[in-house]
Amino acid sequence: MAGLGRVHSVGLNAFAADVIEIQANISSGLPGVTISGSVDTSLREAKERVRAAIANSDLQFPATKVTIALAPARLPKSGPGFDLPMAVAVLIAAGKAPTTRLPGTVMLGELALDGRVRAVRGVLPLLLAARAAGFERAVVPIENVAEGALVTGLDVGGARSLSDVLAWLAGDLVLDTVDGDPVEPDRPAVPDLADVAGQASARRALEVAAAGAHHLFMVGPPGIGKTMLASRLPGILPPLSDEESLEVTAVHSVAGTLAGRHPLITFPPFVAPHHSTGIAALVGGGTGLARPGAVSRAHRGVLFLDECAEMGPKVLDSLRQPLEEGEVRISRRDGTAVYPARFQLLLAANPCACAPPKDVDCVCTSVQRRRYLGRLSGPLMDRIDIRVRMDPPGDTALMTGGAEDSAAVAARVRQARAAAAHRWGDDGWRTNAEVPGTALRQRYRPAPDALRPVEDALRTGRITARGADRALRVAWTMCDLRGGDSPDVDDVMTALLFRDRGGHP
Numbered sequence: 001m002a003g004l005g006r007v008h009s010v011g012l013n014a015f016a017a018d019v020i021e022i023q024a025n026i027s028s029g030l031p032g033v034t035i036s037g038s039v040d041t042s043l044r045e046a047k048e049r050v051r052a053a054i055a056n057s058d059l060q061f062p063a064t065k066v067t068i069a070l071a072p073a074r075l076p077k078s079g080p081g082f083d084l085p086m087a088v089a090v091l092i093a094a095g096k097a098p099t100t101r102l103p104g105t106v107m108l109g110e111l112a113l114d115g116r117v118r119a120v121r122g123v124l125p126l127l128l129a130a131r132a133a134g135f136e137r138a139v140v141p142i143e144n145v146a147e148g149a150l151v152t153g154l155d156v157g158g159a160r161s162l163s164d165v166l167a168w169l170a171g172d173l174v175l176d177t178v179d180g181d182p183v184e185p186d187r188p189a190v191p192d193l194a195d196v197a198g199q200a201s202a203r204r205a206l207e208v209a210a211a212g213a214h215h216l217f218m219v220g221p222p223g224i225g226k227t228m229l230a231s232r233l234p235g236i237l238p239p240l241s242d243e244e245s246l247e248v249t250a251v252h253s254v255a256g257t258l259a260g261r262h263p264l265i266t267f268p269p270f271v272a273p274h275h276s277t278g279i280a281a282l283v284g285g286g287t288g289l290a291r292p293g294a295v296s297r298a299h300r301g302v303l304f305l306d307e308c309a310e311m312g313p314k315v316l317d318s319l320r321q322p323l324e325e326g327e328v329r330i331s332r333r334d335g336t337a338v339y340p341a342r343f344q345l346l347l348a349a350n351p352c353a354c355a356p357p358k359d360v361d362c363v364c365t366s367v368q369r370r371r372y373l374g375r376l377s378g379p380l381m382d383r384i385d386i387r388v389r390m391d392p393p394g395d396t397a398l399m400t401g402g403a404e405d406s407a408a409v410a411a412r413v414r415q416a417r418a419a420a421a422h423r424w425g426d427d428g429w430r431t432n433a434e435v436p437g438t439a440l441r442q443r444y445r446p447a448p449d450a451l452r453p454v455e456d457a458l459r460t461g462r463i464t465a466r467g468a469d470r471a472l473r474v475a476w477t478m479c480d481l482r483g484g485d486s487p488d489v490d491d492v493m494t495a496l497l498f499r500d501r502g503g504h505p
């Protein structure tokens with residue numbers, strides 16, 4: 001018995017995907033399977049799964065020499081997604097499956113030992129790559145079929161088992177295009193600002209941060225409501241555009257954090273890693289395929305770091321590169337993985353290490369207090385446009401109640417964002433946070449009387465030149481929120497206050 005089987009699949013290479021051709025060759029010789037073509041250990045284990053899945057699908061695994069090659073050889077290949085196409089290639093080589101449906105088709109899926117097809121990560125970017133390469137059809141695990149269906153123009157079928165795929169190849173079965181009965185998507189449960197009593201200046205800071213896409217730093221005692229406010233930021237941000245939705249969904253697909261039945265992410269994600277999180281979990285990494293970290297899962301959304309002063313300096317430092325470039329590069333044994341990581345950073349910290357609910361009960365020395373927030377490095381804090389200090393609400397603040405809800409705030413944010421996008425559109429910036437200092441100081445310089453508070457603060461050394469740029473950036477957002485044409489002196493004064501209140505130089 002001799003024969004050759006050829007099946008196309010797609011492999012993930014970090015956030016990129018490549019079409020992979022899988023060839024199975026059966027020749028006379030001692031029974032045994034070899035897999036070649038830059039495969040890692042996870043793929044060598046595929047041998048046993050493929051063999052068992054074929055045997056448990058009432059078929060015989062060839063009792064001669066089987067060689068499986070994955071091409072092109074130069075690309076690193078990893079993960080269980082090639083199980084299904086490998087099994088099909090072997091069966092075709094053995095003459096047990098017809099090939100008429102194979103041209104124009106890619107296949108992917110992990111095989112369980114009993115022949116079931118299991119879900120894999122990265123189906124969305126994989127199928128986008130297949131479509132770009134000119135493929136017309138894809139066979140994917142049934143649990144991934146909803147995600148595959150997001151790729152328009154590709155005919156996507158979901159398989160439950162290897163037997164399903166063989167029946168489909170033989171023309172005896174139509175693969176499902178949905179997994180089970182249709183259900184309505186759940187709206188993501190974003191908490192509402194109406195629940196936050198008092199904290200007027202922190203609420204205002206959050207609104208300004210949302211309107212200008214500014215990074216925000218909140219400092220205040222534990223239990224003051226920093227987390228409560230932070231988790232409400234996604235609820236006042238504009239929803240994702242169609243293009244952003246696909247991009248964000250693709251990242252979560254690779255991370256393995258998508259919901260099965262309604263995978264499309266249409267709202268800005270909120271990611272809040274614990275302060276004990278290490279560098280690999282924060283920026284991405286791991287063996288084999290480097291997985292996207294928290295910074296990438298927060299892409300086009302919010303990264304919230306609570307008690308950030310408790311994080312190690314190296315961990316915090318690892319944020320600099322993604323903050324500067326909007327993507328993260330992870331070194332791997334076989335090259336560098338690149339993932340998108342354009343997020344809005346929300347930092348929160350206690351004022352000191354002992355962190356009593358009331359500041360007067362603090363037992364830290366003044367040196368200890370300064371050192372505590374001083375752990376946050378200058379280069380990181382330089383990127384934070386807005387700082388706000390939260391104090392326990394006075395009795396009157398608690399009594400007022402009836403706080404404005406997220407919908408009302410979101411409407412103002414939307415308007416301000418539209419004004420900024422319109423103004424900067426020709427320069428290629430979309431939000432005030434993206435505008436470089438030189439443009440703020442020269443081409444878009446506010447009127448001299450509006451600038452006076454900044455110039456005074458510079459002269460007296462209260463702020464640095466970078467600090468002045470940040471104040472101007474925030475002043476534009478204040479101006480957009482009130483519907484003005486150019487920042488006035490009040491906008492600039494408020495922006496300066498937002499810098500001073502954080503209790504950090």
Ligand SMILES: [Zn+2]
Binds near residue numbers: 353362
């Ligand atoms: Zn203290």
